[in-house]
Each structure stands twice: as structure tokens, then as C-alpha cells.
Amino acid sequence: MSDPQQFSATEFFDSQPPPPRLEEHLVAVQRFVESNLRQGRRVVLVTSGGTTVPLEHNVVRFLDNFSAGTRGAASAEHFLRSGRYAVIFLHRQHSLQPFSRHYSHSTNPFLDLLDVVDGSAAAASSHDAFTVGKGKAPEFPPPQDGHLFPPIPSMHSPPTSPRSRAVPLDGVLSQQQQGPGEDVSIQIRPQNLTPMLSLLRSYKLVQHLNLLESIPFVTVSEYLWLLRGISRVMGQTTDADGQALGRRGMYYLAAAVSDFFIPYTKMAEHKIQSGKGSLVIEMDQVPKVLKTMVDEWSNEGFIVSFKLETDPAILIPKARGALERYGHQIVVGNLLETRKHEVVFVERDGEEWLRIPADAERGAGGEVKEIEEDIIEHLVALHDGYCGGASV
């Protein structure tokens, strides 16, 4: 076993290969920042989700950091909603994303929001279309070729029926398909229409205004390469008057980043074989990059880091320690158990708790309030102050 190495940030980047599409992502980020600076918007980098540490180059096994990406995805959405920020969303591949998070497989499985309605009755009367069950119930075809159902066509394959068309039904856009023997439409269940329409409109608006740039990572190495690249681009990009984004940039680091990793040169090439007894893994420490980010990459941007702990007694001391060590603006502390309804803002001159009622304390019909809404409101106000009270 070789001695564990203490990597500096520079040594880390010298020894770990960059992710394959790094340059492509950075060119896109540069265009995104320039375009939003021209519109007078601020730009926030939101990091979200957990990083992995692969054990093999041909990776079969890896260690993962806890995070579903809930905090990051919700926060990105609230930054967008403020209308003042364009968001670079650096997220763990396949973790929750702004907008689509509302219809994740676990919260609102997408297919359960839709109905198949058979017969032209639904299209003939737009009011019928809102009434689930008024159309003829879909018939299930008999098994074919020994299979229960036919192969599922690819989403990207051309439409099978030339007569497939979008049918507007009192604001519902359903797809009606009429092929030989087919006269069916897909409808959004009425109770889902209003929230879905609102979500879809918001999402399309954000796309139309070019306010969201999403970039995925998987490993801790990819995360750090992208974090450095994006921060540098944000730090260096200037507007038409030659003014840097500078203080108008925000870095909201909610990702759960691994503290340990296996360096590229020490990693097994192929799947680690069993049969030799227990597996002993030695990992080196991932360099803390926050100091370098403050001093070299971010060009005075407003940096928010998160601190996750499970022991309440050490949360504030650890958050305070990070603030002193790295010299950034604010640490948002949270405990694993209570993170969805309380956080603490730790700044150099004090701390302030933010609490919302826990799920169990909410009234029966009480709307679901997300703590991220209040976190973002608080941070935007602090960012205003940091930018000298300027509204952009």
C-alpha cells in the first residue's frame, strides 16, 4: 500500500484527467454568461447532487455521496423565478432538475397523470375531454405473437400514423392518433391540468429566455474540473462596457462533494476481483477548493457554501470554521434530519436560523412551502447588499 498523498488543488488538476466534453461545456457557459450579461441579469452557479468516487477505471463499483439533488433543483427554480438570475445548473447526472423535479418517478410518476381515451367522443366535445371516464374506456388488445403488448417504439422514431395530430381541448393539448383501427387520444387528467400547464409555461419561458444552462457530472473529479472551469469563465466574462460579471456572480454550492478519492494512477484498471478475502481501499483526500475559488477563480463573486452535519453540536462551529478558513461570504448549515424545514445562515458577524413548519405540522389543506424559496429570498437580499444595493 502506498502512502496517502495530500493533493493541492494544482496537483489534483495536474494528475486527474479532465472530463471528455469539458471544452464544449465551457464554450456554452461563456456564451450563456455573455448573453445574460447583455440582458442585465446576474448569473448564479448552482451545484447539486452527490459526487461519485469510482473504484475502477472500467467502473463497475463506486462510492457515492448522499444527495438526491432536491435542494439544488428547487433552489435553481427559485432563482429563476426571481427573474433576476440566469442559472448554470451543475448537477449530478440523473439527479433532480428544476421543473421536471415536480414529476419525478417517485413524487408524481408521469404516466399516472395521463389517460388513454378511446373513441372520438372525447374530441367531439371539448367538455367531455375533461371528464375522465366519459370517453370509452381503452380496450386492451389481445396478446400478439406470444407477447402481452407490442414493442415500445422509440420516442425519436417518426410517427407511425400520418394522421397523428395535436388537438387543443379547452387548453389541454392532447395528442390524437387515428390510424387503421385506432382512434385514441392521450389526455392529462383534469386535476393535473392546472399545475402542469403552469409548470410547462414556466419551463418554456425559461427556455425561451435562455435562462438555464444545465451541465451534468458524475465523479468528484468531473465535478471539480467543471467547477473550476465554470467559475473561471464566470469570473472572466465581461459585458459590452468591459465590466466583469464580478460581484454580480453568485456561487451556490449545494452539491455533496466527496472528501476522499482514488487518484487516477492508483486506480485498478478492471473490475476488482473477489476471492482474496476482504477488500481494503485506501483513499486520498480531495483538496478543498473553496479557498482557491475565492482567491483565484471567482473574481469577487458572492460565494455560498453548504455544510451538512448529523450532530447538531458541531454544525455551527464547523460552518464558522469554513468561513474563517476560506474567506467567502456565507455558509448555510443544515442537519440531515431537519434539512427540509430548517437551516442556519452563518456569516462573519453572527448567525440566523430560518425555519418553516415541518410536514407533520402543516394543516390538512396547507399548501406545501419549500424552504428553498425563503433561502433564496434571503440570499438575494444579501447579494443586493454585496453588489452595493444595485438592483442588477
Ligand code: PMT
Ligand atoms: O440534495 P438534498 O437531498 O436536498 O440534500 C441537500 C444537501 C444536504 C446535500 C445540501 O443541503 C448540503 O448540505 N450540501 C453540502 C454537503 C456538504 O456538507 O458538503 P461538504 O462538507 O463536502 O462541502 C462543504 C462545501 O464545500 C460544499 O459547499 C462543497 O460544494 C464545497 N467543497 C467541498 C469539497 C471540495 N473538495 N471542494 C469544495 O468546494
